Amino acid sequence: MRFILIILVFISCQKDLDSTDQEATDTSGLNDTENSSGTTSSKYSTPCVDGFAGKYPCNGYDLLAHLDLSKFDSYQGNDSWGWTDPSTQKEYVLMGLDNGTGFVDISDPANPILLGKLSTATESSIWRDIKVYKNYAYVVSEATDHGIQVFDLTRLRGVEAPQSFTADQILRTVPTAHNIVINPESGFAYLVGTSRNNVFNGGVYFLDLNNTESYRFVGGYGRGGYSHDAQVVNYYGPDMDYTGKEIFLGSNESKLVIVDVTDKQNPFTISEVSYPNSAYTHQGWFDQDQRFFILGDELDESSIGGKTRTLVFDLKDLDNPLLYHSYFGTTNAIDHNGYVKGDLFYLANYTAGIRVIDISDLENKNMSEIGFFDSFPNQNSTTFDGAWNVYPFFESGVIAISDINGGLFLIKKSE
Template sequence: MKNWARCFMLISTLGLLGSGCSSDDNNEPTADVPMNYEPCSNGMAGQYPCNGYDLLATKSLSFFSAQSANDIWGWEDPDTGKEYALLGLDNGTAFIDISDTENLVYVGKLPTATEPSLWRDIKVYQNHAFIVSEAAGHGMQVFDLTNLREASEQPKVFEADVLYTGFGNAHNVVINEETGMAYAVGTARNDEYAGGAHFIDISEPKNPKGVGGYADNGYSHDAQVVTYSGPDVDYQGREIFIGANESQVVIVDVTDKNASFEISTVLYPNIAYTHQGWFTDDQRFFILGDELDEQNLGFKSRTLIFDFNDLDNPELYDTYLGPTDAIDHNGYVNGNEYFLSNYTAGLRVLDITNIENQNLVESGYFDTYPNNDNAAFDGVWSNYPYFQSGKVLVSDMSSGLFVIQKSN
């Protein structure tokens, strides 16, 4: 039996969602085949199926001495203008200077705080990376990204500037940059917040302080937290937590860290595993993915759109079914586009300009996993579409880092 199959059995048995499994028999990462610019022409960019997105560069897992990749985020140095990929790996976090896509520079790695894990998550605030993992006892690493400017030896092995230990393992960390608050979610189900949100004041990044938490709705797998500016006048200016809590979406007012309260919960037909979602820029609609509905219920890649015009009475507004059987994972909104990490179907980009008219259209894609589009846990884990240059970062669980950009 292949190692990937053994890993998949472990996922199915233990409920280890969103995991990464190497797809080769020896559990070795794919060979590093450096690749620079490949335009998307006649539906292909080199060996990769595409529509409207060119390949700028790749770096495989072997380059980072890792067995699997997971989350990804980005950072643009405000002083130098350099762009960096922050790539989550099973054994740490890699920092790659992608400014010159013909010559990607692997600056270094921050090793995992305790042990390797298939899960790692990264966010950025005030030029610091905040990193959590499902690794036991990992806590939250705080890393000053300006350290990357001074890395004379490359790749360099970095150390965290701070290790916050107010929790052990965590599936994800969410940051509201307007308030300087971090929210660690998916922690141990038997901790003081039942796997719900831990509130951490990171307004001084190197001095994180726990300031409470929220447990009333149980385990939160993922979340988004915003200072609300949407259409519901009752909550204007409030800090609102939207949690993907396995079997429901929860909307919580977390403005007062000592008196957070549930606003509403959201259900929808055919719930398999409520995984992750993101607001449209106007905070009217919330776009959600269910991670197991394709595999368990036979849907095409299903994306759910909720109308949050009234936070007390949210409702399912529309359902988009993609063209493949692949499982949807992390998705992010940037303007009128929704960037959906779609595992074996790669990165899919949806035009949400007419979301109010229930008209979502796939405008492009880049498939890092050309083998198939099956409902399986491999391929694209996450993406980062927020660089001013238009570069998009993509993390592939078994192939590593991809840098792509919309075709001219």
């Protein structure tokens, strides 16, 4: 059983190589236009009508535009994040790719402009992750000796033709990482999914981002084991014992680990909690009141079966976390990354695209799917295809979907 689990973890977060590439032959609804930068974008602006936006199943969300992987000169998509220029309020998508990171101006979301690409620091990898702090992007990968690429996003201002970008810096203290997590309130980054053979046993490294002239690694934590993903917050939730503390919530393969990381030299475990039928504890996000933590297990659907399962933990007492509720979705697809904005939970659900779930009444264990957009219309089975990530945080209401097979989709709630 342990051997089987290791194999499943190895293939997770990647494309099923035997599956159909939806972009290879199907161009229904495609309207290629040349934008001001001279690049070609796939312009749809297709409303969701009678359950479809063109060929894509949907409910309540319109397709604004689509850039397929050929536009990025890449074979696979992965993670994504966003940046809003504080000077111009222009919105940009940072698109993770097997061979680099693409930068897309979505200030006109029906006509996105590919501004260029930052190539991978070493070799291609299906695993790449990007986060933003102030005006800098930080890119990690599981590519050998990749390090952390630092990119000044203000360089995107005024770009008129697609560029081949280089990093401003590469930080090499941590050679590989599955993910990077940033707490924007403290200015610290947390590198997770690192080598199991390092000093923190695959746990988390702490990186101070507050001085871009002199980045400093200031500690780490490994007592909870390998951290695949995490959220880190300044805590103002219901547990008064930890008000104002910086709290790390780690998705650590078989459990949720809660750590006080306020003192970077002396982090300490607050608590750990596991749950029934765990297969691979993957990623989670606090609700807006920091009481409920919404967690996904990436391998339970494929190894155990059943509909997409989302776990809700009650963290009103951080010392005593409790599994509060299990929500089951409408398909058998595997859940991946999920984020909370207001009373909505946005879930990248691999072959089922993205699902939008109302969590306004979590206290009474009520969760209901109110919309979706399926960027992978082929099927909704348990393969590692389709929506890797969803970014719902743009003020404009535009939502970015990074799809393993299909590239970048821009959608918006139907009016």
